[in-house]
Every structure is written in C-alpha cells, then in structure tokens.
Amino acid sequence: MAGLQSLMAERGLLQIMATHSPLSARLAEEAGFDGLWASGFELSALYGLADVSLITMTQHLEMLRAIAARSSLPIVADIDTGFGNAVNLVHAVREYERAGAACVVIEDKSFPKVTSLVADGRQDLLRIEEFQGKIEAACASRQSEDFLIVARVEALIAGLGQAEALKRAEAYVEAGADMILIHSKQKTPEEIEAFIAAWSGAVPLVLVPTAYPEMTVERMRATGKVGMAIWGNHTVRAVVTAIQDVYRRILAEGGIQEVDKDIVPVGEIFRLQDMDEVKDIERRFLR
Ligand code: SPV
Ligand code: MG
Numbered sequence: 001m002a003g004l005q006s007l008m009a010e011r012g013l014l015q016i017m018a019t020h021s022p023l024s025a026r027l028a029e030e031a032g033f034d035g036l037w038a039s040g041f042e043l044s045a046l047y048g049l050a051d052v053s054l055i056t057m058t059q060h061l062e063m064l065r066a067i068a069a070r071s072s073l074p075i076v077a078d079i080d081t082g083f084g085n086a087v088n089l090v091h092a093v094r095e096y097e098r099a100g101a102a103c104v105v106i107e108d109k110s111f112p113k114v115t116s117l118v119a120d121g122r123q124d125l126l127r128i129e130e131f132q133g134k135i136e137a138a139c140a141s142r143q144s145e146d147f148l149i150v151a152r153v154e155a156l157i158a159g160l161g162q163a164e165a166l167k168r169a170e171a172y173v174e175a176g177a178d179m180i181l182i183h184s185k186q187k188t189p190e191e192i193e194a195f196i197a198a199w200s201g202a203v204p205l206v207l208v209p210t211a212y213p214e215m216t217v218e219r220m221r222a223t224g225k226v227g228m229a230i231w232g233n234h235t236v237r238a239v240v241t242a243i244q245d246v247y248r249r250i251l252a253e254g255g256i257q258e259v260d261k262d263i264v265p266v267g268e269i270f271r272l273q274d275m276d277e278v279k280d281i282e283r284r285f286l287r
Pocket of ligand 2: 039040041051078080
C-alpha cells in the first residue's frame with residue numbers, strides 16, 4: 001500500500017472519508033475516496049456514546065483492524081489525545097502502526113477530552129512543551145518514516161485565537177510533526193483561511209471542514225497548503241438520516257411494501273459480504 005506522502009505527491013489534496021465499520025470503509029473505497037478516517041466521533045456514536053474519551057484504545061483498535069482487513073485504503077487513525085501522556089502515546093503509536101494504520105492524528109487536548117464541535121464544550125489544552133514531548137515520543141516510537149504523525153491544533157476550537165494556533169502549530173512541527181491538523185468550529189471558512197494565509201507551509205495542513213461546509217475541495221486546493229481534507233462525520237450522519245427515514249416510513253405505511261423499492265436489495269448486501277466467494281469455496285472444497 002502506498003504511503004500517504006507518496007499519495008499526496010501523486011494526487012495533490014487527498015479526500016479522506018469518515019468510517020466506523022468495515023462495511024462503511026468498503027463503501028468509501030468503492031465510491032473512490034483516497035483514504036479512511038477512523039473517527040473517534042463516529043465510533044463513539046456507533047456505541048451510542050458521547051465522544052469524550054469513553055471509547056477505549058482497545059475498542060478503537062479492534063475496529064481499525066477489522067476495517068484494515070476489509071479495505072485497501074490508507075487509514076488515518078484518530079487517536080484523540082493518545083489515551084494519556086507520552087507513555088500511553090508510545091504504546092498507542094506502536095499498536096496502531098502494527099495494526100495497519102497509515103497515520104495517527106494526536107490532538108493537543110488534555111485527557112479525558114471533550115468533542116470539539118459541541119457548543120460550550122470544555123476545551124482544556126496541554127502546555128505546548130508537554131505536547132511537544134508527546135509528538136517527539138510518537139515520532140521516536142514509529143517503525144517506518146512512512147507512518148505519519150499528525151499534530152492536531154485545538155487552539156481555535158478553544159477560542160485562543162490565531163496567534164496561539166500558529167505558535168502551537170510551529171512548535172509541533174519543530175517537535176517533528178509531519179502535518180498539522182488545524183481545527184475550527186466557525187460556521188464559515190474565514191477563520192481557517194486566515195490561518196492558512198499566515199501558515200509558512202513548512203508542512204502540509206489537514207482540514208476537517210464539518211462546521212464550515214462552504215470550504216470546497218476546489219477552495220482547499222487553491223490554497224496550495226492543504227494535503228488532506230477529512231470528511232469528518234458524514235458516514236454516521238448519512239446512516240442516521242437513512243435509518244430515521246426508513247423506520248418512520250415502515251410504521252407510517254403499515255409495512256415494508258413501499259420502502260422496499262427505495263432501499264438496496266438484499267443481493268447488494270450479499271455482494272458486500274462476498275457471498276459469491278463463499279459459494280465458490282463451498283463448490284470447490286466441501287466434500
Ligand atoms: C472525529 O471525527 O472524531 C473528529 C472530528 O475528531 S470532530 O469530531 O469534528 O472533531
Ligand atoms: Mg475525534
């Protein structure tokens with residue numbers, strides 16, 4: 001599998017789709033995305049839980065391994081705060097690299113964290129030096145240079161302003177980060193565009209434009225400084241939209257007779273489960 005650096009060199013901006021399951025990963029690959037975002041928010045939602053460090057590393061890793069087994073796309077692993085301090089992070093980096101991730105994204109919040117996009121969420125950041133230590137530890141504990149360490153700057157989310165965000169991003173690059181994920185929850189792209197304009201371009205940026213959807217692929221490409229766009233929670237939101245609609249209709253329409261034509265046939269699920277291969281194995285080897 002090509003590393004993310006070489007994919008970026010070849011394709012420019014990579015589009016990375018959120019995933020919470022092997023099934024959604026497979027659909028993202030078939031749709032043509034460049035990579036997968038193993039999102040903590042999506043997996044938390046799958047468990048019906050808030051994204052506040054309740055999901056354990058083991059749960060997240062287990063899902064990532066299952067995803068890696070069913071998709072050949074590079075996986076960008078959202079490891080939140082790294083599950084603790086530099087000691088926990090070293091262990092996490094080793095485990096995620098071994099599990100088949102292409103990259104880890106580590107955010108500069110304290111553990112336990114609060115999800116970034118919620119209004120009035122508690123957003124406590126680590127001291128810059130402490131997070132630099134974590135980034136250095138992460139870089140020192142990877143096996144391959146192709147395994148990217150992405151530092152996620154939450155200063156804008158915490159309302160600390162551009163100067164603090166830039167100071168942190170520069171400090172994290174100095175500590176060895178391969179890319180900077182700069183996150184914002186403003187409803188329009190201006191805050192992020194101001195950051196991008198001020199960014200030296202020492203390493204490429206990663207954006208998660210969930211809160212500011214007018215930030216199109218074209219607009220990100222035009223900056224020349226964005227290496228990855230993460231569509232952060234569009235899989236779980238699409239799933240919830242579809243489920244709510246079908247459930248409502250089955251009750252309102254008195255059965256499944258109307259929705260049947262509007263949802264994929266069972267055969268499509270068989271295809272995604274590789275049932276043809278199962279039949280082939282049975283034909284050849286069951287005696
Ligand atoms: C996630 O998808 O888990 C993220 C992105 O970290 S966000 O929830 O928008 O902060
Ligand atoms: Mg997350």
